[in-house]
Amino acid sequence: MRFLILAVALCLSPIASAIDSGQRFDDPALQARYERLIHDLRCLVCQNESIADSNAMLASDLRREVHELMVEGRTDAEIRTFLTERYGDFVLYRPPLRPRTWLLWSAPILFLLGGLTVVGLIVARRARAARANPHILEEEPDQQ
Amino acid sequence: MKLPLKFLLPTLAFAILVGFFVVGLGRNPGEIPSPLIGKSAPAFSLESLDDPASNVTPTDFAGRAWVLNVWATWCGGCRQEHEALLAIARDNQVPIMGLNWRDDRALALGWLTELGNPYVSVAFDPEGRTAIDWGVYGAPETFLISAEGVILKKRIGVMTPEIWQREFVPLLQAKAGAG
Numbered sequence: 348m349r350f351l352i353l354a355v356a357l358c359l360s361p362i363a364s365a366i367d368s369g370q371r372f373d374d375p376a377l378q379a380r381y382e383r384l385i386h387d388l389r390c391l392v393c394q395n396e397s398i399a400d401s402n403a404m405l406a407s408d409l410r411r412e413v414h415e416l417m418v419e420g421r422t423d424a425e426i427r428t429f430l431t432e433r434y435g436d437f438v439l440y441r442p443p444l445r446p447r448t449w450l451l452w453s454a455p456i457l458f459l460l461g462g463l464t465v466v467g468l469i470v471a472r473r474a475r476a477a478r479a480n481p482h483i484l485e486e487e488p489d490q491q
Numbered sequence: 492m493k494l495p496l497k498f499l500l501p502t503l504a505f506a507i508l509v510g511f512f513v514v515g516l517g518r519n520p521g522e523i524p525s526p527l528i529g530k531s532a533p534a535f536s537l538e539s540l541d542d543p544a545s546n547v548t549p550t551d552f553a554g555r556a557w558v559l560n561v562w563a564t565w566c567g568g569c570r571q572e573h574e575a576l577l578a579i580a581r582d583n584q585v586p587i588m589g590l591n592w593r594d595d596r597a598l599a600l601g602w603l604t605e606l607g608n609p610y611v612s613v614a615f616d617p618e619g620r621t622a623i624d625w626g627v628y629g630a631p632e633t634f635l636i637s638a639e640g641v642i643l644k645k646r647i648g649v650m651t652p653e654i655w656q657r658e659f660v661p662l663l664q665a666k667a668g669a670g
Contacts, residue, residue, distance in 0.1 A: 391523060391628035404593055405628050408619045433626040435526040 370414035387440050525626050525645045532636045533624040540591050540613035547614040558587045559634040563594040564602045566630040572650040573606050580609035589613035592622045
């Protein structure tokens with residue numbers, strides 16, 4: 348039982364950790380919006396971290412900026428635009444759909460279609476072979 | 492001889508993959524192209540590093556091309572490029588404004604006394620707000636701004652005399668020739 352409680356507590360602990368206590372909203376809805384925004388923005392110094400996760404000076408400056416823009420009443424879209432105007436699309440973890448990113452966004456579908464085509468071709472070829480030689484799919488007769 | 496598709500397709504796929512690697516590995520992931528190139532330089536008015544009572548702003552250079560160099564005493568690359576900046580300043584082709592980013596005033600002034608001062612003026616940005624407007628993410632960074640106030644070029648990382656000659660001087664001369 349003690350083990351179970353410990354396990355549950357350990358599972359919950361990352362949720363409680365926060366990178367800084369500098370900026371917070373009293374309103375839980377606003378705080379959630381803030382958290383969502385900063386998790387979706389890339390820290391440009393340590394490129395595989397969001398500004399929510401990074402300890403870099405720039406990340407904390409950007410968190411402050413996002414916080415202030417929210418206090419000013421800007422929308423999420425306006426805040427993202429503010430940052431992309433300065434740092435480019437790279438600052439967004441979810442790049443916008445535009446001609447330059449069509450290939451990026453459609454890649455999963457293209458890969459899926461490619462895979463399905465290959466599977467289809469193989470199945471068709473085997474079906475053809477089976478029609479030409481109906482015994483090909485039959486099990487080998489027992490040798491005994 | 493006709494090669495079967497079974498060999499041709501994987502070879503083609505591999506060739507495409509290699510193509511991506513060749514292009515990708517040649518790039519520096521630390522260099523993120525700035526969306527500010529070709530746009531108007533963001534305005535600011537910051538305290539002067541050596542005199543808190545006076546302000547430094549891009550309009551100080553109205554009508555002439557200038558360089559903005561982002562630096563800080565905590566930045567190793569800035570120490571490395573300092574000699575190159577002093578040489579550019581000696582050349583006297585273009586005024587350099589410093590943007591002292593997220594730094595301590597006393598330390599920054601000490602640095603300029605110790606290493607020499609290539610800057611016509613230095614804007615003091617201890618909170619990094621102007622740096623964000625300029626899309627700065629890592630010092631040193633160096634911008635070239637045209638006489639019309641448009642950002643022509645941004646160098647991310649250490650400036651060297653070679654890079655200055657190769658990438659900045661031609662832009663300056665082209666602008667001077669056209670004007």
